[in-house]
Amino acid sequence: MSTLLAIVVGCLYAAGVYMMLRRSLFKLILGLVFLSHGANLLIFTVGGLTRGRPPVVPPGATGLAVPSADPLPQALILTAIVIGFAVLAFSLALFHRGYQTFGSDDPDDLKVSDQ
Amino acid sequence: MTSLILRTATRFLLPLLVLFSLFLLVRGHHEPGGGFSGGLVAAAAFVLYGLAFGIAEVRKALPLDPRTLIGSGLLIAVTSTTFSLFAGQPLMTSLWWKVAIPGFGDLDLGTPLLFDLGVYLAVAGVTLLIILPLAEE
Amino acid sequence: MTVAILSGFVLALLAPTLQRVADRRAGWALALLPLILSLYFATFLKAIGSGEVFHARHEWVPSLGIHLSFTLDGLSLLFALLINGMGVLVLVYAGGYMAGHPELGRLYAFLLMFMASMLGLVLADSLLVLFVFWELTSFSSYLLIGFDHDRADARAAALRALLVTGGGGLALMAGLLLLGQAGGSLELSSLTTQADTLREHPLATPALLLILVGAFTKSAQFPFHFWLPSAMEAPTPISAYLHSATMVKAGVYLLSRLSPVFAGSDVWIGTLTVVGGLTMLMGGWLALLQSDLKRILAYSTVSALGTLTMFLGIGGPLAVQAAMAFLLGHALYKGALFLVAGAVDHETGTRDVDRLSGLRRAMPFTALAAGISALSMAGLPPLFGFIAKELSYEATLGAAWSTCVTTAAVVTNILLVAAAGVVGLRPFLGQTLPTPKPAHEAPLSLLLGPLTLSVVSIASGLIPAMGVNELLSAASTSVLGQPADIDLALWHGVTPALGLSAITLLGGVGVFASRGLVRKSASCCGRVSSWGPAGWYELALRRMNGLAVGQTQLLQSGYLRYYLMMTVAATVGLTGYALLGRGTPATAWNWFDVKFYEVGLVALMLLATLGALLLKSRLAAVASLGVVGYCVSLVFVLYGAPDLAMTQFLVETLTVILFVLVFYHLPESRIVSETSARWRDAVLALVTGVLMTALVLVGTPENYPPISEYFVEHSVTRGHGRNIVNVILVDFRGLDTLGEITVLSVAAVGVHALLKLRRRSDSGSETSVAGPAPVEAAGMLTQKTPMGELHQEDRDAGDDRRGSSPIREGDKP
Structure with missing residues (x-):
């Protein structure tokens, strides 16, 4: 399965990068989300896949008896998901604001600051 | 979106979901759950309420302004890390106490639980602060 | 000792308040601290004179072997007394000189901060502590030179001094670390005891060269001397304090401090003698060509610093004693002359020696102090300058290549005698010339410094046994690393040195008389100076700026997708490179899995x-x-x-x-890129995807075992929780989580501001309208322009934004 997920990660990245390079801010933000999905899955897969055993210690025990999923990548991804959401929300708000003043979805129209 | 069914269901769902989010928060230290998912569920509950009744109603229904939620969340999280200083240990060292409650057994209480509460409040506040103005547009 | 150093910093914080409260008396009040410190340090004189050394040590970063350690020995004591003694006079002087200046409190604060840093520098025992204080002095010097920051010249001069000394500081840091590496310790006191083994170490020479760069930049040695004359942009009390008596001598101090380790090695002797000698000659020559009082003094300071460096290079008891005596003598007369120059400037409105004459009538006390100091500078008995000069000549006569060195010293001294005449005698003698302000005597606060220093010059010349002998012996002992006993006296009998002194004086008078001719002939070859180090500095600065502009225009094209492309390509390239040869996928393809x-x-x-x-x-x-x-x-x-x-x-x-x-409500976008662009992007995207797939396949747990054992093991026992992920989040890595929720909050506040702000400015049209909405938004996006220079339209936009001030109010409910 990790091979399959590796391919999925590659596809998510490719789609994300391609969308971010389009002349549309909508696609750009969409691509951003794809990239974060790709990154999360990448960390998850690289950390090792274990079917169905969450890293939760059974009551009464002091350690994991059976091989379980690795908790560290999960902790990383959990924060990444929430941070990714905040970044997305900020980009969307920025886009919203920009669209209302410039009336355009094209990043090339937003060059006032770089002239 | 003024479906009667949605409105009626939501009226009951809101307190239930908020309770569920608190449940997630409390059990999070031992079972799946925790401040992040709890906070998100709480926020989602209010967003659902907003879909049914409109954002203005959400603002009324909210016990605290989202900004207050964020502030208190951060404050609680930061404060919980400083308790260890009084115990003469480095910042952020966790402290635990066994509290015996008659008829219930020992309860394990510690500063990380308080920290998680801060996370819960901050995440809920952040999500609401982001979605409410966008939904009001 | 630590308290003595820190007290200056504390007082610096309080100085502006004190200035507001005490106003005119603030300078006098603040001067109490250095006065107390001077007395405090003076009490050590007896003990240190008999060979004792005092240490103070506090743990700082024990895990790295770094300690906050200070040492007080003869050399430190000499400097500590100089720093605090001059500090008293300069603080009082500054109060009079800058009276009524709105930022006087800030000046006091900077001065005190500098004083404390300098004190820390000369007392530091740990190389790193020394470096920290070294940089602090550069920094406070920057603040002080640029004190009148609304003048472009002052800013440029401050920047120049900072870049030169700061650049040298970097070299110094590398050198000190290498030295610490070679000696196995960062403490000066333990480095000096193992000088012999240290000198043989392969890192010793690179360390020495780097340290020399640091010392030479700080002490304005050729070719780094050019920052010092331009530092004269600073108000005069600062020039007197930092750029003559104390800070510029930090380099000399460092060389003296390391003298026990390095003195005698070929690199040391060669570099210091040649660079010092060159600086000495050049400074003397350039001093004569100036007509601005302060610039004359600045160049003669450069020359004096060169002399000190040269003596340290020559080494041996005679040269070191000469260096210490000259250091003290120079601080006394040069400090006084600077203060006099300031007083003259303050009372007449000009510093141009060609416009000053006959001031003795209007400013008799200033003239007296100037005359005494000038004579000391010229090396006339019974002043201390004479003793220092006699010692110098004895040292040069005893040096290797003595003919060369002695000639250079005599020539320099002749030039300096002439310069002393120009600065200290010429403005006060002769016919009275009209000045921009009618001249009158300076107030007490301006006179105290020059007169005190003159008196000290006379007293230490006449009766050197009164502490000066002891002080200089102790200082020389520290520099030499072996006991030295100085017995200074005015009269040494008829010696070759006396003869040289006579020649010097006669030559100096001759040059003084014919200085007009000298200056005229020199102005012909004035073009040469544009090829000097100052020119290189300007060129380097321009080139650097040009490079920055060029690469910014290249990389900051203004098209988002090109930035993205760069970022992605760089990521792919670097990751791909790192991935090469990192093993193959560990797991075989298994369909049944x-x-x-x-x-x-x-x-x-x-x-x-x-x-x-x-x-x-x-x-x-x-x-x-x-x-x-x-x-x-x-x-x-x-x-x-x-x-x-x-x-x-x-x-x-x-x-x-x-x-x-x-x-939901937005119309669909219809812009479609060209086919070629789409292909290009597709290729880049595919390469990225393939790379990421490869990354996942190579980075399997079989190749890289998990690192989470600690968390798994201790989740229940230490984290009191069975959900390991949650325990990691709220306990083991709680700091990360705290950071994360902070970031979340910032993002949410950002969203809130973006949306609420607009509503406020839309509905806020009842009062002053902020201008067209698009421009306002442009202003919001303009906060970071690549060049730091706003173009006209952007600036307008920025003003609009400020004018309507929705940002500040937007957050209110």
Whole structure:
């Protein structure tokens, strides 16, 4: 399965990068989300896949008896998901604001600051 | 979106979901759950309420302004890390106490639980602060 | 000792307040601290004179072997007394000189900060502590030179001094670290005891060369001397204090301090003698060509610093004693002359020696102090300058290459005698000339410094046994690393040195008389100076700026996709390079490992991704995105990550809602890139995808074992929780989580500001309208322009933004 997920990660990245390079801010933000999905899955897969055993210690025990999923990548991804959401929300708000003043979805129209 | 069914269901769902989010928060230290998912569920509950009744109603229904939620969340999280200083240990060292409650057994209480509460409040506040103005547009 | 150093910093913080409260008396009040410190340090004189050394040590970073350690020996004592003694006079002087200046409190603060830094520098025992204080002096010097920061010249001079001394500081840091590496200790006191083994170490020479760069920049040695004359932009009390008596001698101090370690090595002797000698000659010559009082003094200071460096290079008891005596003598007369120059400037309105004459009538006390100091500078008995000069000549006569060195010293001294005449005698004698301000005597605060220093010059010349002998002997002992006993006296009998002194004086008078001729002939070859180090500095600065502009224009094209392309390409390139030869995929392809529903899940994800890429409708694309997100969430469910699944599910729902909220009402975009651009992007995207797939395949747990054992083991015992993920988040890595929720809050506040701000400015049209909305938004996006220079339209936009001030008020409910 990790091979399959590796391919999925590659596809998510490719789609994300391609969308971010389009002349549309909508696609750009969409691509951003794809990239974060790709990154999360990448960390998850690289950390090792274990079917169905969450890293939760059974009551009464002091350690994991059976091989379980690795908790560290999960902790990383959990924060990444929430941070990714905040970044997305900020980009969307920025886009919203920009669209209302410039009336355009094209990043090339937003060059006032770089002239 | 003024479906009667949605409105009626939501009226009951809101307190239930908020309770569920608190449940997630409390059990999070031992079972799946925790401040992040709890906070998100709480926020989602209010967003659902907003879909049914409109954002203005959400603002009324909210016990605290989202900004207050964020502030208190951060404050609680930061404060919980400083308790260890009084115990003469480095910042952020966790402290635990066994509290015996008659008829219930020992309860394990510690500063990380308080920290998680801060996370819960901050995440809920952040999500609401982001979605409410966008939904009001 | 530590308290003595820190007290200056504390007082610096209080100085502005004190200035507001005490106004005119603030200078006198603040001068109490250095006065007390001077007395405090003076009490050590007896003990240190008999060979004692005092240490103070506090733990700082014990794990790295870094301590906050200070040492007080003869050399430190000499400097500490100089720093505090001059500090008293300069603080009082500054109060009079800058009276009524609105920023006087700030000046006091900077001066005190400098004083404390300098004190820390000369007392430091740890090389790192020394370096920290060294940089602090550079920094406070920058603040002080640029004190009149509304003048472009002052800013340029401050920057120049900072860049030169700061650049030298970097070299110094590298050198000190190398030295610490070679000696196995960062403490000066233990380095000096193992000088012999240290000198043989292969790192010793590179360390020495780097340290020399630091010392030479600080002490304005050729070719780094050019920052010092331009530092005269600073108010005069600062020039007197930093750029004559104390800070510029930090380099000399460092050389003296390291003298026991390095003195006698070929590099040391060669570099110091040649560079010092050159600086000495050049400074003397250039001093004569100036007509600004302060610039004359500045160049003669450069010359004096060269002399000191040269003597340290020559080494041996005679030269070191000469250096210490000259150091003291120079501080006394040069400090006084600077203060006099300031007083003259203050009372007449000009510093041009050609316009000053006959001031003795209007300013008799200033004239007296100037005359005494000038005679000391010229090396006339019975002043201390004479003793110092006699010692110098004895040292040069005893040096290797003595003819060369002695000639250079005599020539320099002749030039300096002439310069002393120009500065200290010429403005006060002869016919009275009209000045921009009618001249009158300076107030007491301006006179105290020069007169005190003159008196000290006379007293230490006449009766050197009164402490000066002891002090200089102790200082020389520290520099030599072996006991030295100085017995200074005015009369040494008829010696070759006396003869040289006579020649010097006669020559000096001759040059003084014919200085007009000298200056005229020199002005012909004035063009040479534009090729000097100052010119190189300007050129280097221009080139550097040009390079920055060029590469910025190249990289900051203004098209978002090119930035992205750069970023992606760089990531792919670097990751790919790192991945090369990192082993092959560890697991073989195993079809039986895969369940059928997993294949279905993967297929669904790929289809949805394709859909998001190809579908024209925005809502459809968002729906595809949602499908991908929920599928990711399912993957988390299947592989033992319920926390992630739950969070991902919720976030995905909110994401879709957000997208719909923002994009639902917008018209579809119709811009389509050219085919070639699409191919280019597709290739880049594919390469990225393939690389990431490879990354996952190579980075399996078989190749890189997990690092989470600690968390798994201690989750229950130490974290009191069975959900390890949650324990990591709230306990083991709680700091990360705290950072994260802070970032979240900032992002939320950002969103809030973006949306609420606009509403406020739209509805706020009842009062002053902020101008057209697009321009205002442009202003908001203009906060970071690549060149730091706003163009006209952008500036207008920025003003509009400030004018309407919705940002500041936007946050109110």
